Amino acid sequence: MKLETNKSTTTARFSSNLSVWRRSLNVRTALLYLLPSIVLFTVFIFYPMFKTIYLSFFLTDQQGNPALFVGLENYAYLLESESFKKSIKATFLFVLYTVPTGVILALALALLANEKLRGIGFFRTIFSSTMGISVAASSVVWLFLFHPSIGMFNRVLSLFQMEQVQWLLDPSWALISISITTIWMNTGFSFLILLGGLQNIDEHLYESAKIDGASYWYQLRRITIPMLSPTLFFIITISLINAFQTFGQVDILTKGGPSESTNVIVYSIYREAFINYQFGTASAQAVFLFLCILIVTILQFKFGERKVHYQ
Known part of the structure; x- marks a missing residue:
């Protein structure tokens, strides 16, 4: 009896050790597969992030090397800086102008392109074509469109005997002009994702609704939007993050002017670091931008995800 008990204990211990060894092996195997990603994230994300936080506590020389520890003075300077x-203000107005308008426009185009009409494939290609054009090329095209004398927009206004607009030179119009450019550039990507989401909705839902006599708008409100909500949630989140990180079109079209009306935070970071060589305050601005994006994303997941309907 005692021998059998010892054998049972030994077997249990062996099984426990074998289970621990297998779990350890699985963990090591998983880490081995993740190692390339961990290395890339460390080199291109984690190290620059911690380096930025570190530099935000220093005054730096023109090479970006820390020269004098100042603690939170860079952050205090930012809070007192009118610039x-x-x-x-410009960043949040830009986000407010671009994100809702861009998502609504992309959704409207996706709804149109999802109709089963002859030749609709051509329009799907046209609507999504903006995602294949670089920011630099798009900005140059819009630079000519906004030109005060030879630009198409002012020529159209002159045909209707309307006063010409200094699109990129007037502080009240410059940010709106940048927003129009950004909406146009981002519509292709948002349209393509939303169209894919629409095509994944079960057709039987619409057939049942038609049998019950539901109108198009009722189907849109009760079927399309709820079924598309995960895709909409993704697009809104990505659009918010991208809007906070806008740089290329600002640099090409206005360079932050006029009167700093388009000097969004990312361009302000660039100007502070690579024009004024103040890497410490630029790093502090980058940390502030990171916190803004983090807070907005957390709020989006906390309140926006509640309305998402997962199938």
Whole structure:
């Protein structure tokens, strides 16, 4: 009896050790597969992030090397800086102008392109074509469109005997002009993702609704939007993050002007670091931008995801 008990204990211990060894092997195997990604994330994300936080506590030389520890003085300087306050205002106005309008426009185009009409494939290609054009090329095209004398927009206004607009030179119009350009550039990607989401909705839902006599708008409100909500949630989140990180079109079209009306935070970081060589304050601005994006994303997941309907 005692021998059998010892054998049972030994077997249990062996099984336990074998289970622990297998789990350890699985963990090591998983880490081995993840190693390339971990290395890439460390080199291109984690190290620059911690380096930026580190530099935000220093005054630096022109090479970006820390020269004098100043603690939170860079952050205090930003809070007192009128230029940085204008950058915050311009950034949030830019997000407000571009994200809702861009998502609604892309959704409307996706709904049109999802109809089963002859030749609709041509329009799907046209609507999504903007995602294949670089920011630099798009900005140059819009630079000519906004030109005060030879631009198409002012020529159209002159045909209707309307006063010409200084699109990129007037502080009240410059940010709106940048927003129009950004909406046009981002519509292709949002349209393509939303169209894919629409095509994944079960057709039987619409057939049942038609049998019950539901109108198009009722189907849109009760079937399309709820079924498309995960895709909409993704597009809104990505659009918010991209809007906070806008740089290329601002640099090419206005360079932050006029009167800093388009000096969004990312361009302000670039100007502070690579024009004024103040890497410490630029790093502090980058940390502030990171916190803004983090807070907006958390709020989006906390409140926006509640309305998402997962099938």
